[in-house]
Amino acid sequence: MPVSTELHIVHGRIRDIATTAEVVAVPVQAGPEIDPAYADEVTGVFPLGAADLLAHEEAKGGPGELVGAPCRLGDGITDLLLYGVGDGSPAALRRAGAAVARRGRGGANLAVAVPSGADDAALAAFAEGLLLASYDFRVGGPPKRPAAEKITLLTEVERAVGDAVERGTVVARAVAAARDLANTPSLEKTPRWLAEQAERLAAESGLAVRVRDERELRAAGFGGIVAVGAGSARPPRLIELTYEPETGPADRHVVLVGKGITFDSGGLSLKKNESMKTMKTDMAGGAAVIGAMTALRALRVPVRVTGLVAAAENLPSGSAMRPGDVIRHYGGTTTEVLNTDAEGRLVLADALAYADAELDPDVLVDIATLTGAAKVALGQRHGALYATEDALAAELLGAGADSGEPLWRMPLTDDYRAAIDSTVADLANMGRGGFRAGSIVAALFLREFTGRRAWAHLDVAGPARAGSDDAEVTRGATGYGVRLLLRWLSGRST
The missing domain is CATH 3.40.220.10 (Leucine Aminopeptidase, subunit E, domain 1)
Incomplete structure (x- = not known):
């Protein structure tokens, strides 16, 4: 609505x-x-x-x-x-x-x-x-x-304000689209439903779209997305949206990747009931990617942009992935599953690996409600920013400040890399060894799938949801990330 x-x-x-x-x-x-x-x-x-x-x-x-x-x-x-x-x-x-x-x-x-x-x-x-x-x-x-x-x-009299108001209107409606997607109850919001909404919005916004179903995902080796969705009767999807600027071939290609977990029970590593109440919004990162993509043509963004949303429902059942399983991601990297509630990084890993191998981006940016640790560290107003390049970090920090969606840069501490070592696979999906740096360790895990490209990770577990209205933020899903991504993408030509 x-x-x-x-x-x-x-x-x-x-x-x-x-x-x-x-x-x-x-x-x-x-x-x-x-x-x-x-x-x-x-x-x-x-x-x-x-x-x-x-x-x-x-x-x-x-x-x-x-x-x-x-x-x-x-x-x-x-x-x-x-x-x-x-x-x-x-x-x-x-x-x-x-x-x-x-x-x-x-x-x-x-x-x-x-x-x-x-x-x-x-x-x-x-x-x-x-x-x-x-x-x-x-x-x-x-x-x-x-x-x-x-x-x-x-x-x-005769003051020209129409262009500025129109821009604000376009951005606000993109945020509202993301809020709608994230606020929709999970009874209705299956991965298939999310893909159908993306197709509808793409048609309205002049975007190309491709949706991979569970058979295509399994055949192509998207083992992380398939494994996370295996416990649900409602199978996963990978949504791919493509925007080409009307001004001709762009000299930059940005890939946005969003976590699209349409409900997160924790899987066999089951969450408590209180922790599940907001889990219909665990796809807020994917919603932000879809919302931002819908505004690109109206804002005449001069950059080529691909949006990927890895959508799955994480539920326990006889077919669900188990702690101790080893899954094979797109491209062949293997991960030992130590906790099925650390599922977001598993689906993001597939999407990032696919983007690196097949899409040849100049910049990769992912956004996800990934860890409670980021919320503990930064509260509900700031998103956690991890980046491999200082210039990219500065651009995103500036876009966050300008758009009213602030970020705080966090360290990619290489000393913590050992936390995701596994004795039976290339990686483990949870930190070991007492490092107790949940958001950092999750970011280090994702970095393994980015192919040394310019990459940023936005952990938005705090600001993606709000418990009450405050200024332009509304209770429930906030649409956090849409404004800052649009501000960043619009400014990349300068």
């Missing part, structure tokens, strides 16, 4: 739209100071005066700060909302837009005066905030306080 809220841009004055909106929001700069473009229209409409109201509420104009009251604008009474925009940066306006959208829930129409000094990047972020905070996912009836059906963006 994609974001249903629509953004409409109009040029004019606040009084021109006040009669058709339940809520009218006006920006307040840090200080606080009402945005000069709109100050004359709202200064006298509050009984106390706008400046006195802000002072009474001890407002500072910080991003997302809200002060409001019913006022007479034109012939009727309208809720006039003063919203803080802070320093006007993209991060501040993203938060401001989200706060306004949440305050406008329950009404059919919301009108928002656009900050007059915002540049294109900030305006795009503002649109992202408005739309992402308007996101809803429910199975059954509508929410008690639905998002506004329409948000009217009011600008000074």
Whole structure:
């Protein structure tokens, strides 16, 4: 269920739209100071005066700060909302837009005066905030306080903001697509269903798609994906999406790889019930790859991109993989399975090995809800970044900061490599020897399948899920990774 809220841009004055909106929001700069473009229209409409109201509420104009009251604008009474925009940066306006959208829930129409000094990047972020905070996912009836059906963006006369707002809209809808995929209950979300959704989105987004079923996977030697899915009656898939820029042959090829575990029970190494409650979102990395791919053509990304999603359901049964089994990955590398709940790295290993052997990428980036250790280390706001090249790490760190999806670089500590040694196979899928560095050891395991190419791994077990709404983040699947990947891919030509 994609974001249903629509953004409409109009040029004019606040009084021109006040009669058709339940809520009218006006920006307040840090200080606080009402945005000069709109100050004359709202200064006298509050009984106390706008400046006195802000002072009474001890407002500072910080991003997302809200002060409001019913006022007479034109012939009727309208809720006039003063919203803080802070320093006007993209991060501040993203938060401001989200706060306004949440305050406008329950009404059919919301009108928002656009900050007059915002540049294109900030305006795009503002649109992202408005739309992402308007996101809803429910199975059954509508929410008690639905998002506004329409948000009217009011600008000074003849100011051109359409391109920036359109970019923000494209990005927000890509994030919403990823959230939808991850929030869908696993009763419906089989690997086959995920592949069908990828095919539908590919057709809508101008992408080529290929889906390998269990027979093709077994025949081609994708032993990790086959083994992880062996315990389920709903067999695995490998989804491959391809984007070619319209401007002609690209000089760079990026491969994105996403973990697509549609439900993770832990397999025979069974999780506790409490730990399973969020496991419908264990394919959030794969959802981020699919979501990002859907926006590439609309954003005119100049880089060739292939997206791989290794999809399987990890369940216990008589046919499930067992601790002690040895599996053979694509390309021949073998892994001793010490814990069937360390399954994400097994399916990612196949996809990475395939990308290295067959797709000849310049850069490999994988994204996965891979380890609880990353969440313990960094909490729920930062993704863990591992990279083989400093320049690639710097690009991704910058993209994360710009997009509002921050990363923190973690070390690929070679001294820990011995943790994944096995006496019976090339590798073990769990660390041994008391290293106690779960996220690092998992990254070192994946590195073995990247063929010495430029590679980055994003462990997003923390920020991929949220327990409550906050700014543009919504409870449940957050779509984390879509914005930063799109920002990074869009900037690769510079």
